[in-house]
Amino acid sequence: MRMTAPRRTLLGSxxxxxxxxxxxxxxxxxxxxDDTAAGGDGPEIVVWTDAxxxxxxxxxxxxxxxxxxxxxxxxxxxxxxxxxxFIAQVPTGEGPDxxxxxxxxxxxxxxxxxxxxxxxxxxxSNFEPVALEAMTYDGQxxxxxxSLETVALVQNTALVGAEAPATWDDMIQxxxxxxxxxxxxxxxxxxxxxxYTMYGLQTSFGAPVFVQDASGSYTSEVGxxxxxxxxxxxxxxxxxxAGYLSTTIDYDINNELFASGKAPYTVQGxxxxxxxxxxxxxxxxxxxxxGQTAAPFVGVQGFYLSAQSKNALLATEFLVNxxxxxxxxxxxxxxxxxxxxxxxxxxxxxxDPIIAGFLASAQNGVPxxxxxxxxxxxxxxxxxxxxxxSGAEPVSTWNQMITDLQSTLAx
Amino acid sequence: MSVTPPVAPPGAAPTAPAPLPSPRGESHAxxxxxxxxxxxxxxxxxAVVNAxxxxxxxxxxxxxxxxxxxxxxxxxxxxxxxYFTRRALPLKYLLPGLIFLFAFQxxxxxxxxxxxxxxxxxxxxxxxxxxxxxxxxxxERRVDDSATYAMSVVxxxxxxxxxIADDDVVRxxxxxxxxxxxxxxxxxxxxxxEVSGWTVVPRAEVLTDPSVQQxxxxxxxxxxxxxxxxxxxxxxGSTATVYTSTLVWDEQAQTIxxxxxxTVYTATDRGTFTSADGESLPTGWYVNVGFENFxxxxxDGALLQPLLSVTGWTFAFAxxxxxxxxxxxxxxxxxFNDPRVRARKFLRTLFILPYAFPAFMSALLFRxxxxxxxxxxxxxxxxxxxxxxxxxxxxAKLAVLWVNVWLSYPYWFLVCTGALQAxxxxxxxxxxxxGAGRWRSFRSIVLPLLLVSTAPxxxxxxxxxxxxxxxxxxxxxxxxxxxxxxYALGSTDILISAIYDISGVSGGAADYGLASALSIVVFVVxxxxxxxxxxxTRKLEEFA
Numbered sequence: 036m037r038m039t040a041p042r043r044t045l046l047g048s049x050x051x052x053x054x055x056x057x058x059x060x061x062x063x064x065x066x067x068x069d070d071t072a073a074g075g076d077g078p079e080i081v082v083w084t085d086a087x088x089x090x091x092x093x094x095x096x097x098x099x100x101x102x103x104x105x106x107x108x109x110x111x112x113x114x115x116x117x118x119x120x121f122i123a124q125v126p127t128g129e130g131p132d133x134x135x136x137x138x139x140x141x142x143x144x145x146x147x148x149x150x151x152x153x154x155x156x157x158x159x160s161n162f163e164p165v166a167l168e169a170m171t172y173d174g175q176x177x178x179x180x181x182s183l184e185t186v187a188l189v190q191n192t193a194l195v196g197a198e199a200p201a202t203w204d205d206m207i208q209x210x211x212x213x214x215x216x217x218x219x220x221x222x223x224x225x226x227x228x229x230x231y232t233m234y235g236l237q238t239s240f241g242a243p244v245f246v247q248d249a250s251g252s253y254t255s256e257v258g259x260x261x262x263x264x265x266x267x268x269x270x271x272x273x274x275x276x277a278g279y280l281s282t283t284i285d286y287d288i289n290n291e292l293f294a295s296g297k298a299p300y301t302v303q304g305x306x307x308x309x310x311x312x313x314x315x316x317x318x319x320x321x322x323x324x325x326g327q328t329a330a331p332f333v334g335v336q337g338f339y340l341s342a343q344s345k346n347a348l349l350a351t352e353f354l355v356n357x358x359x360x361x362x363x364x365x366x367x368x369x370x371x372x373x374x375x376x377x378x379x380x381x382x383x384x385x386x387d388p389i390i391a392g393f394l395a396s397a398q399n400g401v402p403x404x405x406x407x408x409x410x411x412x413x414x415x416x417x418x419x420x421x422x423x424x425s426g427a428e429p430v431s432t433w434n435q436m437i438t439d440l441q442s443t444l445a446x
Numbered sequence: 447m448s449v450t451p452p453v454a455p456p457g458a459a460p461t462a463p464a465p466l467p468s469p470r471g472e473s474h475a476x477x478x479x480x481x482x483x484x485x486x487x488x489x490x491x492x493a494v495v496n497a498x499x500x501x502x503x504x505x506x507x508x509x510x511x512x513x514x515x516x517x518x519x520x521x522x523x524x525x526x527x528x529y530f531t532r533r534a535l536p537l538k539y540l541l542p543g544l545i546f547l548f549a550f551q552x553x554x555x556x557x558x559x560x561x562x563x564x565x566x567x568x569x570x571x572x573x574x575x576x577x578x579x580x581x582x583x584x585x586e587r588r589v590d591d592s593a594t595y596a597m598s599v600v601x602x603x604x605x606x607x608x609x610i611a612d613d614d615v616v617r618x619x620x621x622x623x624x625x626x627x628x629x630x631x632x633x634x635x636x637x638x639x640e641v642s643g644w645t646v647v648p649r650a651e652v653l654t655d656p657s658v659q660q661x662x663x664x665x666x667x668x669x670x671x672x673x674x675x676x677x678x679x680x681x682x683g684s685t686a687t688v689y690t691s692t693l694v695w696d697e698q699a700q701t702i703x704x705x706x707x708x709t710v711y712t713a714t715d716r717g718t719f720t721s722a723d724g725e726s727l728p729t730g731w732y733v734n735v736g737f738e739n740f741x742x743x744x745x746d747g748a749l750l751q752p753l754l755s756v757t758g759w760t761f762a763f764a765x766x767x768x769x770x771x772x773x774x775x776x777x778x779x780x781x782f783n784d785p786r787v788r789a790r791k792f793l794r795t796l797f798i799l800p801y802a803f804p805a806f807m808s809a810l811l812f813r814x815x816x817x818x819x820x821x822x823x824x825x826x827x828x829x830x831x832x833x834x835x836x837x838x839x840x841x842a843k844l845a846v847l848w849v850n851v852w853l854s855y856p857y858w859f860l861v862c863t864g865a866l867q868a869x870x871x872x873x874x875x876x877x878x879x880x881g882a883g884r885w886r887s888f889r890s891i892v893l894p895l896l897l898v899s900t901a902p903x904x905x906x907x908x909x910x911x912x913x914x915x916x917x918x919x920x921x922x923x924x925x926x927x928x929x930x931x932x933y934a935l936g937s938t939d940i941l942i943s944a945i946y947d948i949s950g951v952s953g954g955a956a957d958y959g960l961a962s963a964l965s966i967v968v969f970v971v972x973x974x975x976x977x978x979x980x981x982x983t984r985k986l987e988e989f990a
Contacts, residue, residue, distance in 0.1 A: 077654040103653050119956075126572030128509070147571035148580025148729035154681045156594055173728075175584060225813070226836045226925045282837060283819035342580050347663040348683040349653050355682060407568055407728075410950065414934030418927030425837050432929065439930055442748070 077104040080350050082338075083121070083134040085114040091370035092135075095363035099353050105346075107353065118143065125149035125341050132350040138169040138335040141177055141405035150177050151340040153351060158359055166376035168251065169335040169402035178337035179354050181364055182373035185333045186232055186304045187396035188322060191215075192315040194299035199319035203236070206300055206322050207279060213299045220298035222289040223282050228421030230413065231403075232302055233271075234332050238401070240267040240325030244412060245404050253404040255444060259416075260437040263325070268423055268433035270324060275424035282425050305373060305393050318392025320399050333400040335376060411443050492529055496522065521545060555969075562962035563734055568950065570717045570732040577731040578695050581702060581719065584728070585693030589676050592688035596636035597680060599652045599662045600644035606658070608667045608678055609638040609646065610686055616641055619667040625678070637684065652683045659683070702727065732959075739963035752931040753944065760940040763847065764911040768904055771851045775858025776896070780888075782859075783866045794863065801856035809920035812849045837926050839937035846938045850917050854907070858900075865899045866892070901983040908979070909972050918943045941968050 084092050089111050096107035110131060112120065118140045124130040126149065136144075144150040152175045159167060159176075166180035188199070188206075194213040200206035210218025223229050230237075234244070242263040246256040259267075274280045284292070290310040293301040302321060321329040338358055344350050357363055364377040368384065374394055375381045385391045403409070419436035423429045499522035506515035528534045528541050564570075572580075595610035600618060607620035609630065616630030616638045633639035639646060652662050666677040669688060676690035694703045700713040711719035711726075717733040718726045744750060778797060782790050800808065815822045816835040824833050835845045869892060877887045918924055924939030924947065933947045945968070949961035 078656055078659070104650065105654060122571050126576050142728075143568055145580075145584065146569040146728045146730070148577050148731075149571065150580075151583055152586070154588055154687065156685065156687070173584065175587065225817070225922075227923060281819065283817050285817075288817070288820055342583055343576065345656060346659060348659050348680070352653065352682045352684075410568065410956075414927070414947070418925075418929075418934055421837075422927070422929065425834070427929075435930055 077106065078346050078349055079106045079108055080133065080344075080346050080353060081108045081110060081131040083110050083112055083117055083131040085117070085135060086111055087371035088135055088367060091363070091366040092358070094366050095357050095360075096353070099357045103349065103352070105349055105353075121339070121341075122147045122149055125343050128343060130341050130343065132341050132344040132346055133354060134339050134341070135336065136178065136339050138178070138180070138337065139403045139405045139409060140339075141170065141172050142407035143410060144339065145172050145177070146407045149342050151342045151344065151347065152177055153179060153340055153354060155179070155355060155359065158355065161359075161361075161377055161379070163376050163378055163381065165333060165397070165400075165402060166335045166337075169333065169405065170337055172405060173252075178339045179359055180335050180337040180376040181358070181367055182336045183333055183376055183394075183397050184304055184306070184336070184373050185393060185397040185400050186235065186302050186321070186331050187393050188319045189293070189301050189303050189308075189311070190317050190319065191293065191296060191299045192317050194296065197317035200300075200322045203239075203322050203324035210299050215299045216297040217278070217292070218298070219279050219300045220284060220289050220292045221280060221302050222286045223280065223284055223421060223424060224417070225285040226282050226421050226425075228282070228417030228419070228424075230416040230420055231332060233420060235302065235321035235329035235396075235400075236270075236324045237267050238330040239321075239323040239327050240264070240270065241327050242267050243401070244416070245406065245408070247401075253406050255406060255408045257437060257440055257444070260434065264433055264437065265430050266325060268419075268429035271420060271423045272426075272429035275426065280424045282421050305389070308389060316389065318389050318396070320392075320396045328399055331396060331400045332403040333397050334403055336373070337376070408444050412440060415440050415443070488529065492526065495525060499525070558962045559966060561958055562739055562966050563736060563959070564732045565717055565735050565738075565957075565959045566732040566962075567957040567959055569728065570730045572731055574713065574717075574731040577717075577719075577729045578702070580729045581727050582691065582693055582695060585702075585704070586689050586691045589688040589690055592676075595678070595686045596632075596638075596684065597678075597686040598637045598639070598641070598649070599647045599658070599665075599680075599683065600638075600641050601647050602644050606647075606661045606665060607644065608665055608680065608686055609641045609644065610678065611636055611638050618644060619678070621666055621668075624668045624670050635684075649683055735959065739959045740967070742960060743963055743967060749933075752928055752935045753941075755928070755937075756935060756939050756941060756944045759843065759938070760912060763843075763850070763940055764908050764914075766847055767850045767854060767911040767914075768908045770847070771855040772858045772862075772900070772904060772907075774851065774855040775860075776862045778855070778859050779862035779866055783863060794859075797859050798856045800852055801860070803853075805853050806916050806920045808853055809849055809917050812845075812852075813921050816845050836922050839926060839928075842922060842926060842938050846918065846921055849921055850911065850914065853917065854911075857907075861900055861903060862896065865896050868899075869895055898983075902980065905976055905979045905983070909976055912940070912972050913942045913968070914940070915942045915946065919946070 082092060082096075089109055093107075093109055096109070100106055114135070117134055117136055121130055121134050121136070122143065126147075130149070141150070155162070155167075155176065162180055163183065166183055167176060170176055170178040170180050190197070194215055195209050200209055207218045222232050230244075237259070240263045242261075243258040245253040246258040248254050271280065286307075289301060290303070290307055292298045293303075294311050294314060296314065308316070321331055323329050338354055340347070340350055340354060358367075361377060361380060364375060364380050368375050368380060372384075372390075374390060374397060375384060381394065385394055415436050419432055423432050499518055502518045503515050503522070506512070506518060525541060528537045595612060597608050597610040600607050600609045605620055607618055607623075609616055609618040609628075610625070611632045612627075614632070615627050616632065617625045617627050618630075618638075618641055619625035628644075629642040630638050631640040637649075647658060652658050662680060662683060666679050666689070667686075668677045669675040674690070676688040678686040679689050680686045692704055692706050694705060695701075696703065702711045702719050703709070704711070709721045709725070711721050714720050715733060716730075716735075718730040720726045742749065743753070781787065782794055782797070787793070813836070814820075818824055818832050818834045818836070821835070823835070824831055833841065835841045873891055873895075874887060877891055882890070918938060918940055922936075922938060924936035924943045926938075927934050927936050933944070933950075935944050935947060939947065941964070945961050945964045948964060949958055950956035
């Protein structure tokens with residue numbers, strides 16, 4: 036006993052010391068290993084991706100690796116973590132050379148100084164103009180776009196046919212006539228509120244979140260105030276009272292009600308279509324509630340280049356001449372079907388009526404603002420919508436939100 | 447527990463005169479006598495530790511991380527000294543723990559404190575040099591009608607230049623010499639393959655040799671002596687296009703000048719480049735702002751007001767969670783400790799079930815159950831009345847408390863059951879003989895004795911509830927929102943989830959400096975309360 040007990044302690048403590056040394060190595064190791072790459076055959080570029088796109092990027096990387104002798108190391112992360120990790124790690128030199136990302140991160144990424152511009156040259160004409168526009172900030176292109184996404188009106192053809200309703204009122208009438216439990220259902224993220232899904236209806240009142248200047252760039256002037264915004268708030272309240280909008284409905288309940296035929300219409304994105312297995316759906320543009328065209332947010336996903344990349348030429352080469360090709364774009368589409376930003380591929384897959392429906396909705400849409408101010412909007416905006424739907428006084432609640440938002444942006 | 451042991455603590459024992467003298471007082475781990483296994487094992491382990499340490503130092507030096515390298519070096523030397531000298535023997539038990547304490551607690555706390563004194567957040571994420579880099583990138587634009595030239599990277603005496611194929615002629619230049627036409631040959635790919643006076647660097651080498659690549663990426667070859675004509679640069683190593691830069695960085699004056707408008711942006715002590723009329727460039731860097739974040743917590747009215755109500759609710763939430771779940775757990779423990787209850791073991795197992803569920807799953811499930819229209823709770827217990835549990839501030843607080851109590855009372859049930867079984871039966875019997883009733887013996891004997899062993903747990907449970915982010919975030923994310931509150935604070939937000947909102951990690955406009963300052967305030971509050979409470983519990987021990 037007297038012999039073994041202390042030895043165990045020694046073993047244990049030495050092991051702990053080894054572990055802590057290992058942990059310390061871990062803290063520093065990742066980035067250092069990437070940069071030096073002296074031991075490897077050639078340079079290495081690091082690409083951050085989420086699980087869905089990992090395989091497709093890996094396939095595009097194979098040809099690149101063979102032709103250049105470089106290696107592409109894919110690091111899989113949760114999509115939600117990518118933006119913050121990228122902002123936090125690029126300045127420390129431990130970030131990747133390339134990351135997958137959404138276009139509305141752009142303002143924050145530019146403000147953080149972590150993204151480099153890219154030059155697509157002649158190949159730019161292969162992409163949808165709206166996708167390039169979304170990836171452009173202050174006249175500079177910052178990412179290679181690859182997919183578009185937006186929400187659209189999804190309808191149950193067995194209940195209301197495939198024909199698009201002309202207006203909101205028309206849709207409610209048809210929904211009521213279909214005999215379903217409720218005429219229409221939309222996700223409000225429960226009590227949180229969901230300005231994103233509701234945005235098409237809001238723009239039909241002429242109340243954009245930020246005012247766009249002549250060139251189409253968003254300014255930091257809030258556009259939701261005034262009479263159009265108040266009319267939208269009033270409309271939210273009326274339809275909330277009528278039960279067509281409800282804060283009891285979150286994403287899952289929304290899809291469940293639609294999939295079980297309890298509501299013939301909903302507003303959803305392509306990502307929810309797989310929840311509607313077993314029913315025939317048609318996809319149409321969102322009907323107008325306020326008289327003007329309903330313009331939902333269009334989101335674009337693409338690949339960003341790090342401003343601190345040690346392999347800028349190589350990473351650009353991979354980005355523009357490999358990931359930017361039709362083959363790679365098709366592989367990305369097949370790995371995770373979203374509306375392609377690559378024009379010819381978009382035309383090819385538009386033979387699918389569901390994709391065509393979302394594409395039509397996207398053509399009515401506007402890019403989601405990518406200015407950093409957008410990050411301050413969501414919480415206040417969502418909350419005000421939820422409060423109005425639940426019965427708060429519409430006009431004063433809405434105007435209070437506008438005031439708070441303006442003071443947040445000013446401060 | 448707090449009694450001082452009559453003998454020296456175990457760590458100190460080897461330095462004290464050995465009670466059983468081994469040969470020459472040598473520790474077995476140091477002895478070469480006999481098999482010497484102990485020493486060999488130590489040697490091997492220390493070799494591994496040293497190998498890891500040296501690897502870490504080398505990697506850190508390679509990454510120019512001098513701080514990490516020196517810290518590791520110091521730790522490594524300390525470890526070797528501690529484990530190979532006789533004098534530092536007691537430390538060998540403490541050192542691993544101390545290193546862990548340093549790496550995972552002191553360091554992280556220190557780093558948080560450091561961030562709290564900066565404006566680290568959106569727009570202030572990197573160093574000034576990086577902000578300048580990024581700003582220059584943002585100011586460098588491709589000339590709209592620029593042709594794209596096939597090009598090669600060329601080298602002469604360690605100087606790199608660009609050679610382009612301009613129609614049929616080869617033109618070459620360096621950052622210091624504008625493009626000039628020279629003799630050369632253009633290959634099948636369209637790029638120059640031979641340039642007189644220069645060595646053409648093969649493209650494969652440009653892409654695979656990191657130093658050449660960085661040199662090539664940094665090349666800007668002016669078209670002419672007039673800088674307004676722009677400069678050639680390459681983005682992919684095979685083609686070059688003309689770019690013009692509109693922003694010029696003057697390091698001496700710490701200014702960035704926009705050449706198209708003539709606006710001068712000066713570096714400010716707030717970490718931004720700001721012009722005379724107050725306009726700022728998008729990219730800034732983080733700077734020390736002193737106590738500003740702390741001051742803001744206490745002086746910004748728009749922030750202070752909701753924060754005070756959040757703080758009030760945090761205390762209510764933490765105290766009620768502990769008190770109610772403790773009471774409930776104790777009640778059930780008393781009931782199921784009674785020998786008259788049948789199948790006690792089975793029932794006890796059932797009671798512990800909620801404890802075994804992952805808390806975040808339970809919170810998510812409860813969110814569904816509390817839904818006013820589709821939830822089970824209204825349907826089953828309230829005859830389908832549309833009670834808006836999640837939308838009403840008061841009801842939402844009740845609901846969140848309910849969830850937390852449901853999650854934590856099995857813990858107290860477990861603890862109290864154990865403590866009850868450990869109560870001295872003779873004391874209880876004596877009380878019974880003295881004529882004490884059930885209530886009297888509970889109040890005067892069972893409860894005080896129980897509190898001796900459970901009070902420290904209650905304090906840690908309070909600290910845990912105080913920072914129980916999971917339940918709040920998963921259940922309703924702090925909702926419903928307080929109208930008009932900045933950062934969309936909600937009425938069930940506790941301090942930790944409020945800090946999460948303020949940090950902006952979820953939204954995009956982050957203010958890590960303010961969030962760090964707040965978390966330090968929270969740490970001080972929780973620490974002070976825990977320390978006070980632990981002092982109070984000593985009084986309880988007088989009963990024991």
